[in-house]
Amino acid sequence: xxxxxxxxxxxxxxxxxxxxxxxxxxxxxxxxxxxxxxxxxxxxxxxxxxxxxxxxxxxxxxxxxxxxxxxxxxxxxxxxxxxxxxxxxxxxxxxxxxxxxxxxxxxxxxxxxxxxxxxxxxxxxxxxxxxxxxxxxxxxxxxxxxxxxxxxxxxxxxxxxxxxxxxxxxxxxxxxxxxxxxxxxxxxxxxxxxxxxxxxxxxxxxxxxxxxxxxxxxxxxxxxxxxxxxxxxxxxxxxxxxxxxxxxxxxxxxxxxxxxxxxxxxxxxxxxxx
Amino acid sequence: xxxxxxxxxxxxxxxxxxxxxxxxxxxxxxxxxxxxxxxxxxxxxxxxxxxxxxxxxxxxxxxxxxxxxxxxxxxxxxxxxxxxxxxxxxxxxxxxxxxxxxxxxxxxxxxxxxxxxxxxxxxxxxxxxxxxxxxxxxxxxxxxxxxxxxxxxxxxxxxxxxxxxxxxxxxxxxxxxxxxxxxxxxxxxxxxxxxxxxxxxxxxxxxxxxxxxxxxxxxxxxxxxxxxxxxxxxxxxxxxxxxxxxxxxxxxxxxxxxxxxxxxxxxxxxxxxxxxxxxxxxxxxxxxxxxxxxxxxxxxxxxxxxxxxxxxxxxxxxxxxxxxxxxxxxxxxxxxxxxxxxxxxxxxxxxxxxxxxxxxxxxxxxxxxxxxxxxxxxxxxxxxxxxxxxxxxxxxxxxxxxxxxxxxxxxxxxxxxxxxxxxxxxxxxxxxxx
Numbered sequence: 001x002x003x004x005x006x007x008x009x010x011x012x013x014x015x016x017x018x019x020x021x022x023x024x025x026x027x028x029x030x031x032x033x034x035x036x037x038x039x040x041x042x043x044x045x046x047x048x049x050x051x052x053x054x055x056x057x058x059x060x061x062x063x064x065x066x067x068x069x070x071x072x073x074x075x076x077x078x079x080x081x082x083x084x085x086x087x088x089x090x091x092x093x094x095x096x097x098x099x100x101x102x103x104x105x106x107x108x109x110x111x112x113x114x115x116x117x118x119x120x121x122x123x124x125x126x127x128x129x130x131x132x133x134x135x136x137x138x139x140x141x142x143x144x145x146x147x148x149x150x151x152x153x154x155x156x157x158x159x160x161x162x163x164x165x166x167x168x169x170x171x172x173x174x175x176x177x178x179x180x181x182x183x184x185x186x187x188x189x190x191x192x193x194x195x196x197x198x199x200x201x202x203x204x205x206x207x208x209x210x211x212x213x214x215x216x217x218x219x220x221x222x223x224x225x226x227x228x229x230x231x232x233x234x235x236x237x238x239x240x241x242x243x244x245x246x247x248x249x250x251x252x253x254x255x256x257x258x259x260x261x262x263x264x265x266x267x268x269x270x271x272x273x274x
Numbered sequence: 275x276x277x278x279x280x281x282x283x284x285x286x287x288x289x290x291x292x293x294x295x296x297x298x299x300x301x302x303x304x305x306x307x308x309x310x311x312x313x314x315x316x317x318x319x320x321x322x323x324x325x326x327x328x329x330x331x332x333x334x335x336x337x338x339x340x341x342x343x344x345x346x347x348x349x350x351x352x353x354x355x356x357x358x359x360x361x362x363x364x365x366x367x368x369x370x371x372x373x374x375x376x377x378x379x380x381x382x383x384x385x386x387x388x389x390x391x392x393x394x395x396x397x398x399x400x401x402x403x404x405x406x407x408x409x410x411x412x413x414x415x416x417x418x419x420x421x422x423x424x425x426x427x428x429x430x431x432x433x434x435x436x437x438x439x440x441x442x443x444x445x446x447x448x449x450x451x452x453x454x455x456x457x458x459x460x461x462x463x464x465x466x467x468x469x470x471x472x473x474x475x476x477x478x479x480x481x482x483x484x485x486x487x488x489x490x491x492x493x494x495x496x497x498x499x500x501x502x503x504x505x506x507x508x509x510x511x512x513x514x515x516x517x518x519x520x521x522x523x524x525x526x527x528x529x530x531x532x533x534x535x536x537x538x539x540x541x542x543x544x545x546x547x548x549x550x551x552x553x554x555x556x557x558x559x560x561x562x563x564x565x566x567x568x569x570x571x572x573x574x575x576x577x578x579x580x581x582x583x584x585x586x587x588x589x590x591x592x593x594x595x596x597x598x599x600x601x602x603x604x605x606x607x608x609x610x611x612x613x614x615x616x617x618x619x620x621x622x623x624x625x626x627x628x629x630x631x632x633x634x635x636x637x638x639x640x641x642x643x644x645x646x647x648x649x650x651x652x653x654x655x656x657x658x659x660x661x662x663x664x665x666x667x668x669x670x671x672x673x674x675x676x677x678x679x680x681x682x683x684x685x686x687x688x689x690x691x692x693x694x695x696x697x698x699x700x701x702x703x704x705x706x707x708x
Contacts, residue, residue: 037561041541044563063329126365208354213362216317216351228354229322229329238557 033243056244064226083146092155113149140214158192314599317373321359372589380415415657416585424585426625431579439564449569460526463546475526476547481533490514492578507693515685529679555621568644579655662703667696
């Protein structure tokens with residue numbers, strides 16, 4: 001009894017300060033977003049706002065069409081994720097389970113792609129997108145990222161862990177490559193898929209430079225560009241409005257995480273138990 | 275039988291629709307042929323140098339332009355920071371489709387000239403009032419070898435901001451006017467608790483401290499660059515850096531800061547004086563819980579300032595009709611009325627004399643006397659580091675300044691190194707160009 005009490009509360013005692021570390025900045029963002037500009041840096045006015053000022057939200061929203069930007073962000077991030085899941089599971093399956101000539105050479109090329117910083121291939125990607133006639137459109141932000149060397153690598157490693165007896169059994173039951181992939185491999189590597197999805201979504205949700213480069217019109221731009229309007233300047237950031245806009249930008253991701261939290265955590269637990 | 279019928283009807287459909295498309299096409303083009311000209315479409319890529327409302331102000335101005343010019347349509351394209359804008363323009367230049375007009379930082383002039391990207395607008399300007407009405411220092415930021423390549427649009431310089439409350443508390447009633455006074459004032463305003471400094475005398479906005487440093491060199495009556503070399507190792511420059519080192523050694527100035535952080539420190543009262551851009555005036559005034567004073571940067575041999583911000587440049591690689599339209603647009607954005615509007619809304623310094631003579635800015639100066647300080651100091655201002663490869667040169671210089679202030683190296687050898695590295699880089703680029 002005593003031990004379980006300690007287990008119950010002792011763990012909380014350790015985890016609570018850690019949680020504060022994570023939640024602290026979020027609370028700070030929220031608090032700053034309802035302050036006046038003068039309060040932000042005035043050490044006499046204390047940590048909490050004297051009056052809650054909601055004006056920063058409409059003021060931030062008026063800087064750019066954030067509604068459109070958010071729709072675009074959803075479509076771009078979602079589009080990239082769906083394409084990536086398809087391409088990387090097919091490629092990873094081939095690398096993990098099929099024998100074909102020059103397999104290792106091709107796989108090394110995939111790995112090489114991970115090493116290239118994205119900035120190094122901006123110009124070539126730019127030319128490709130332009131040749132495809134996609135400039136200044138949503139697909140321009142999706143197409144360069146439909147394949148992922150990193151995702152292929154991650155998933156290939158996960159597929160290799162799956163015992164070959166399972167796929168052999170599937171073969172006996174009359175499964176071809178596609179149904180084996182669908183019925184056997186993908187369900188077993190769900191934790192890896194989810195881990196990859198989180199990385200991919202966060203990366204592309206926050207991407208700034210590439211969307212800025214290939215889009216011109218407000219109708220196809222994404223949220224980070226809207227944030228850039230408030231932050232990237234030589235006069236110093238407009239903190240109150242920037243924080244209000246930040247709340248708007250991060251809330252969809254936070255909301256998604258809260259909704260799917262159990263599933264995320266579950267899948268990581270499974271990964272640990274295996 | 276059935277299939278033939280479908281074929282016929284499909285052919286019939288194709289014919290009809292082809293006819294319809296031709297008709298629509300003719301309808302669409304007829305009015306244009308009738309008027310004899312086409313609508314010229316231009317792109318304008320611009321950075322946001324002052325946070326928040328610039329985007330709205332620029333698009334508002336461009337909407338006005340478009341509705342008052344039937345034959346020209348300008349598409350405003352926000353392109354991030356100055357660096358982002360340059361990257362976006364260069365990428366477009368790389369694939370041979372530059373925007374018609376864009377707004378870079380003025381240091382990039384030689385870089386774009388090196389790419390043979392800029393239209394020479396000298397004759398257009400001579401036929402106009404450009405050379406008479408623009409402030410000469412500002413016009414000089416778009417000039418190379420007596421030729422004009424653009425019109426100055428958003429100009430800024432560093433100025434000295436000071437916290438009037440802290441000055442009053444220390445019993446000081448005026449801003450320092452020369453380097454000696456700067457050091458003394460900073461000493462009087464520095465407050466320390468033991469070894470910790472709770473209030474610095476002065477802070478130079480980091481990240482752009484090379485820009486501020488050039489102002490100090492100019493205050494020693496030297497412009498430390500020409501279009502094909504830099505002279506950071508000249509005695510005037512070494513003397514300026516020695517003065518900086520002295521300020522750090524006296525403990526009145528932090529040896530490093532950031533652009534954003536230094537402005538925050540000033541607003542929070544952690545530094546009594548701040549060297550920052552005129553572009554920050556509105557933000558500092560509105561966000562500080564005390565009265566903000568603005569003064570000339572203190573002089574040494576002379577007053578001196580470096581111009582930041584940039585001109586509207588026009589692409590060389592475009593048809594004459596487009597170039598003329600680009601000129602019309604750049605000319606309109608920098609006309610008297612628009613420069614007045616721009617100056618009042620943003621804090622950038624209007625580039626036209628006629629704007630400052632107008633009633634609007636006279637009233638504005640009465641309300642915000644600080645704006646006048648920026649204008650008066652502009653008489654001593656010139657372009658900032660217009661050399662090829664200025665990005666790298668800036669990094670060499672900044673690293674020399676940082677290492678010196680951190681006490682790793684003495685001013686003379688640091689600046690000699692930076693000069694050698696910079697000139698090697700410039701020569702490399704010049705060789706590649708020819």
